[in-house]
Amino acid sequence: MADSMFKATQQNVSDEHRDFLVQLLFFGMTVLLIIPVIIILCMLMWKGGPAISWEFLFSEPTNGMTAGGIFPALVGTVWLVTVALLVSVPLGVAAALYLSEYAPDNWLTRFINLAIINLAGVPSIVHALFGVGAFVLFFEFGTSILAASLTLAIMTLPVVIVATRESLQAVPLAFREACWNMGATRWQTIRRVVLPNAVSGILTGVILEVSRTTGETAPIMFTGAAFFLPFLPESVFDQTMALSLHLFVVATQVPNVPEHLPYGVALVLIGMVLLMNALSIGLRMYLRGQKKW
Amino acid sequence: MDARVDQAPAIEDVAIETRNLNLWYGTFQALFDVDLDIRRGMITSLIGPSGCGKSTFLRSINRINERLGYVTTEGTINVLGNDVYRASVNLTQLRKHVGMVFQRPNPLPLSIRDNIIFSYKLHAQDRNRLHRSEQDEIVETALRQVLLWDTVKDRLDNSATQLSLEEQQKLCIARLLPVQPSVLLMDEPCSALDPAGTNAVEELIWELRENYTILIVTHNMAQARRASEECIFMLLGKVVEHSRTDEMFVTPAQKETADYIEGRYG
Incomplete structure (x- = not known):
């Protein structure tokens, strides 16, 4: 039984x-x-x-973009992403620090949080039109790297804020309490204890933002990216080519493009993004290993 | 219900004096008219069932309660004759003089050396001109005071979070000492430790009593009995009894105290 x-x-x-x-x-x-x-x-x-060849990567497009390389577009994308990062990272990290470490829980804070979530949901073409109105026309930056990068920065700001806030909040409260109880101000606590332990998460968020910014087309189309411009930009007030827009152009706008060309551009674009993601994962693993708890 | 010690102590013997201390979390009242004179240079233990307000009382002395935002405090708390709720009080200075040790050891995720030097640097006037040799001396003195020097002297640059819990708790006590606090508040400092660790930390606290006023919250009756000189019993936010520990445990004056000590509730 x-x-x-x-x-x-x-x-x-x-x-x-x-x-x-x-x-x-x-x-x-x-x-x-x-x-x-x-x-x-x-x-x-x-x-x-x-x-894909060295020549493809490092020469200019020729014959009405049906031959040659993609160097101006590659350089332009690097410009756009770098300037966008220089704007969005300090702004986003500062905002996240305020929201996570300083902001009292009141209607204003809740409103800001709601606004950030909504900002993340705004379609990129709407950001593009905002960029035209605000940066190209109102601030009179013209169609330039600056206007395009600012548009990209605003679009990716919610990602940076959310990623930063989450990694700040992953730092145990006990560390903050220990600091406060020894008389540390909030800034001393942030600088000595919270930030060093949140930096891996913040970097991951930033790199993910880079990979997203790299691929965006709509926000830069009307604000700073050029159809065809076989020169390298010299300052943020110049226009530039960009990989994502170049792909759109050679795939749909130019007749008689050999088939391998748009695929090559796409491969470079996705290669950049994957490289960025791999870097992000590697960095996160390295910094996790450095953590002391 | 007279909860005070029979002979009122002379003013200079009192480290912490509270009068009509009432405290609310939102609309919930956690402390009712707490009047206490906690004597200088000895260990006072706070006992009572969970939720009786012991930790709340402890946390209102260094005003760490206020971080919660919805706390209302009325009445006065004087630490060495200074009202801690006066508008001119600077919280950094208050917390320099009134150090706190938590239930779970909470060393910072830094090296052992940096943990000790952390609060010293916060409060030092010339923090940027602090020589390495001075730092080393401060670290050594503090670690010797908590009987930790010999175990960790060869690994001061290791992370503090890799120490055993007992060592971590000693470190958390040690890091308060370089700024020469007057009062040490301890919120169940041994409850996360094993019996051997408890013993070691208790002995350490006992060693420190001559130089600091120590107020220790504990759930452990035996600990209150063997490791404190005076004892306060609280119940539902009120002080029921405050007397010498040996008296309280042998001849408690109140029935509630007797019931609690004998384990009829808790």
């Missing part, structure tokens, strides 16, 4: 059966999810791979 006490009932068997089916279903969904990614990468490698 002892044996039958723990024997599976009909109910147990059917429950376990269902559990297995559910697991199978979820696994299927996950596979479905990564198939497009794999197909995209394979297509790009296969069709764009032959286009």
Whole structure:
């Protein structure tokens, strides 16, 4: 009789059966999810791979953009992303520090938080139009790297703020309490204890922002990116080419482009983004290892 | 209900004096008319069941309660004759003179050396011209005071969070000492430690009593009995009894005290 006490009932068997089916279903969904990614990468490698060469990366487009390389676009993207970062990171980190470490929990703070979430949901084309109105026309920056980067910065600001705030809040409260109890001000606490321990999370957020900024097209289309401009920009008040817009142009706007060219541009673009993400993961792993608790 | 010690102590013997101390968390009143004279240079333990207001009382002395934002305090707390709720009080100065040790050891995620030097640097007038040799001396003195020097002297640059809990708690006490506080508040400082650690930290607290006024919250009746000179019993936000520890545990004056000590509730 002892044996039958723990024997599976009909109910147990059917429950376990269902559990297995559910697991199978979820696994299927996950596979479905990564198939497009794999197909995209394979297509790009296969069709764009032959286009990639040192010459392709480091020369200018020629023959009405049907031949030559992508160097001005590559450099332009680096400019746009760098200037956008110089604006959004200090602004975003400062705002996150205020919201996480200083702000009292009142209606104003809640309103700001709501605004940030909503800002993250604004479509990029709306940001583009805002950029035209505010930076190109009102501040009279013209269509320039500055106007385009500011537009990108505003678009990615919510990401920086949220990532920073989350990594600040991951630092245990006990450390802050210990500091306050020794008479440290909030800034002393932030500088000596909170920030050093949050920096890995902040950097991860920043790099993810970089990879997103790299690929954005709409916000820069009307604010600073040029259709065709075979010179390198010399200051933030110049226009520039950008990889993302260049891809759009060679894929849809220019006739008689050899097939490998747009695929090559796309491959470089996605390569930059993947490189950035890999860097972010590596950095995070390294900084996690440095943590002292 | 007269909760005061029979013979009122002379003014200069009192380290912490509270009068009509009432405290609310929002609309919930946590302390009722607390009048206490806590004597200088000895260990006073605060006992009572969970939620009786012991920690709240402790946390109102260095005003760390205010961080919560919804706390209302009425009445006075004088530390060495100075009202801590006066408008001119600077919280940094208050916390320099009134140090606090927590239930869970909370060393900062820095090296052992930096943990000790942290608060000294916060309060030093010439923090940017502090020589390495001075720092080393401060670190050594503080660690010797908590009997930790010999165990950690060869690894001062290691992270403090890798120490055992007992060592961490000693470190948390040590880091308060370089700024020469007058009062040390301890909120169940041994409750996260094993029996050996408890013993070691208790002995340390006992050693420190001559130079500091120590107020220690504890759940552990035996600890209050063996490691304090005076004892305060609180219940539902009120002080029930305050007397010499040996008297309280042998001949408690109030029935509630007797019930609690004998373990009829808690």
